[in-house]
Amino acid sequence: MSATRQQEIARNLEQVRTRIARAEARVGRPGGQVHLVAVSKTKPLSDIQAALAAGQLDFGENYAQELRDKRLAAQAAAASDSSATTELGRLRWHFIGPLQANKAKYVAGHAALVHTVDSEALMRELDRRTAAAGADRQDCLVQVNVAGEAQKSGVASADLPALLDAFAGFSHLRCVGLMLIPPNASDPEANRPHFRALLRLAEAQAGLPRANVRWDPLQLSMGMSHDLEVAIEEGATLVRVGTAIFGARERKE
DSSP states (O other), X not given: OOHHHHHHHHHHHHHHHHHHHHHHHHTTOOTTOSEEEEEOTTOOHHHHHHHHHTTOOEEXXXXXXXXXXXXXXXXXXXXXXXXXXXXXXXXXXXXXXXXXXXXXXXXXXXXXXXXXXXXXXXXXXXXXXXXXXXXXXXEEEEEBOTTOOTTSOSBOGGGHHHHHHHGGGOXXXXXXXXXXXXXXXXXXXXXHHHHHHHHHHHHHHHTSOOTTBOOTTOEEEOOOTTTHHHXXXXXXXXXXXXXXXXXXXXXXX
């Protein structure tokens, strides 16, 4: 990787971190409360290593097999280069795309956080695969389709309580919060009602004790490159940013 590309990624990361810090300050939230997930889908491992060198630890992937391939490539790179071992060993993977139950094996027990749980069938397979991977627990977020968009994944708002109840039946899963992908909108303010609705749903459920649901602290994954400020103002603790860090991504066929 050229020094220019490394510098570009480091500069972009600093700009995004500044945006996050300013949004936190604007609404009186403590600095550092919001965590950045750098969305690295379709980007090479060299870009991830450049971001790691600039202090970024959390990376989000949308495709289960791509997460598997990058995770294995990172392990191989660390094994072949002792100077990279410490750096790559700090990397934390997040799965942020729609997940089919038959591909849970590529993610379960390997991701720091799965953002997109939306059915008991997926939970059952994640639980089974987490145990098979030898991991004690897989932390998850429940994806909620607040806007009721037919083309998008996510549990309906009205069905959220029942899905949260279902975590009691899976000893290797833990729900730590909620996730949202709002409707596509060029105006960030158009997404504010959806972000606010997710927060309200979380607040309504937070006081109800449930096995394997631990919302202390509550994690809310919402906000991307163009609307992260609005999401932070409405309570986001995780923002998923790709384009503003790595540039436009290649379309995956």
